[in-house]
Amino acid sequence: MTARAFRIAVESGELAGVLHLPDARPAACVVACHGLGGSKDGEKYLRLAGDLPAAGVAFARFDFRGSGASSGRHADATTASRVTDLDAVLEFLAGQPELDGRFGLLGSSLGGFVALWTASRRATALPVVTWNAPADLREVAASDPTGFHGAGAALVAEVIAGRHAEAPEGVSHVLVVQGGRDEVVPPAHGRALHTRCRPPKDLLVVEGADHRLADDLHYRQAMTRSLRWFADHLGYSLADDAVAAEATAGPGGPIDIHSR
Secondary structure, X not given: OEEEEEEEEEOOEEXXXXXXXXXXXXXXXXXXXXXXXXXXXXXXXXXXXXXXXXXXXXXXXXOOXXXXXXXXXXXXXXXXXXXXXXXXXXXXXXXXXXXXXXXXEXXXXXXXXXXXXXHHOOOOOOOEEEEOOOOEHHHHHHOOOOOHHHOXXXXXXXXXXXXXXXXXXXXXXXXXXXXXXXXXXXXXXXXHHHHHOXXXXXXXXXXXXXXXXXXXXXXXXHHHHHHHHHHHHXXXXXXXXHHHHHHOOOOOOOEEEEEO
């Protein structure tokens, strides 16, 4: 496996990212979208950077403007600016010879919300997996009287104005992964997202999981189902070790609601 850093010019700034490549190329690619207060270098994305290429799919992680190593101010970042950033990353990756043009999106928390909005604007369906993503940002804001879970001023203003306040309707090829004990985005959001999407779609409720999927078992349950979703909808075969990991994700598995 190979890792290569990249930087992309976007509007008045620059995005920083890393592309992780499997041994077999050209390959399909999953692009990760981090949440509020996160970055591409969070533990979750570093784990995925090993797990996905080992399963035979490329993995790209990047920082939205105002986060991590990208330019800009967190206070200025909105859902709209994050969609613009993700579009720029997809355009850049489409020109990389190690990739074959098949892309999926994996977004955690607000990153999943952004992934859905990005997919909703595409003429061709992009497989999307959301991990603990909100269905309505106004409800999430109301649950945190101290300041919208760290949102910047521009994002707060965007939500108050009703722009990108709710997840889009009608996005297809979506797997919604929801922690059963998420303390930031309650499980009702996962069910609402699933209802908003068009088939093929699935909802995976990981019983006992918190917002960060901090428990190793919960992470592996989410990751192995996500790998299967991308393999099914991007049309590639999972490497043998990924199949084995899926079969041994542990006891006390998640509750699945299938709606293809």
